[in-house]
Amino acid sequence: MKCAMVGSRFFGASVFEALRKEEGIEFTSVVAPAEDDRLALAGRAAGLEVHVLENPRLVPGESIAEGTDLIIAAHTHARVSDEALARSRLGGVGYHPSLLPRHRGIAAVEWTILEGDPIAGGSVYHLADGWDAGAIAAQDWCFVAQGETARELWERALAPMGLSLLSKVLHHARLHGCLPSHTQDPRFATKAPMIRKSVMLTEEICPTTTSLVVSIVGADRHGIVSLLADKAQRFGANWAASRMTRLASEFAGTVHFEVPRQNVDALEAALRQLASSGLQVVIARSDGATVPASLRNVELELVGDDRVGIVSNLTKILAQRGISIESIHSEIVRSGVSGKQTFKIGAHLLIPAALSIEALRQELSTLAREMMVDIALGERQTPDILL
Secondary structure, eight states: OEEEEEEOHHHHHHHHHHHTTSTTOEEEEEEESSTTSHHHHHHHHTTOOEEEOSSTTEEOGGGSOTTBOEEEEESOOSEEOHHHHHTBTTOEEEEESSSTTTTBSTTHHHHHHHTTOSEEEEEEEEOOSSSSOSOEEEEEEEEOOTTOOHHHHIIIIIHHHHHHHHHHHHHHHHHHSSOOOBOOOGGGOOBOOOOOOOOOOOOOOOOOEEEEEEEEEEEOOTTHHHHHHHHHHHTTOEEEEEEEEEETTEEEEEEEEEEEGGGHHHHHHHHHGGGGGTOEEEEEEEOTTSOOTTEEEEEEEEEEEOOTTHHHHHHHHHHHTTOEEEEEEEEEEEOTTTOOEEEEEEEEEEEETTSOHHHHHHHHHHHHHHHTEEEEEEEOOOOSOOO
16 A cells, blocks of 8 residues: 655654554655654655645645555644645545544644543544544544643653554555545534744833842831831832841841932932931942843743753753843642642843844744743833832
């Protein structure tokens, strides 16, 4: 049986390598989205000519060799055109990681987890018009483990299931000269559209504030913090950050104020007057918070299911692009009901102005999709709350 392979990445290459070893199977066409895609590399290593798609959303007729018996689609986001299907005696089949018609769409595994489905599955279906709506050739199912992520479910069960189901259908077609076919029941159809990962960046706004870093030491007594807050509010200053403690009956604290430039002198004078109440006051004024013209000041937020490698993969991309991490905070939040762990990162970055923001946005979007997390970038803004 002569087959055409349409797909991409690890799963496409794995299906190609496994099926071409089966008796009576010959691949005559390999179609991939890029020259360096894993399926393209596997096809060339097998001595086949690879057709690289000009339009990543459509498989044209000329990409399929004449005399093809069956087109097999594995991890492809391109629609196999009617012209391509017409070149194949039995048409084509694809693998979808859900129990079709449930979760039709590009993010079936993610929606399986988001919907809390206790059972997942995979379907080999006929390539046809519609959104994963072709007749079913084969299906299988599995349980979803408690707390399992979409990637874990895919790697543990759904990817191996897809390889097994495609092999089963191909074996049936070779022996019987036809494909199994069971019409989907549209009453149970649900959609699984792509889960958008937001990566946003705005240009740096010239700061209109000056930083005052104020250190206070003195005998601890009630009202010191309230006194500082009152003066900050009076002169329109933002209480940006602080560290305060009581040590051996002494109060010690450091506060970072961001002050409108026209009010800096007045606030500094008011703070120095605290010395008359027995407090030692040291004030450092700085415009150093202003980011040099060669850098952009950016906040990054990441949220996703906890898994090994998030920080490593993220920081590797940042380092490769010459991006400095000025500060970073991470935490794991556990759901009390499901036990699911969510990993969160907040970071302040200094990005070279010469760096293409669009390129960084695309690279982080790719990371977000691969690791199934949400990443957002945005300008670091001055807090709105005044004290």
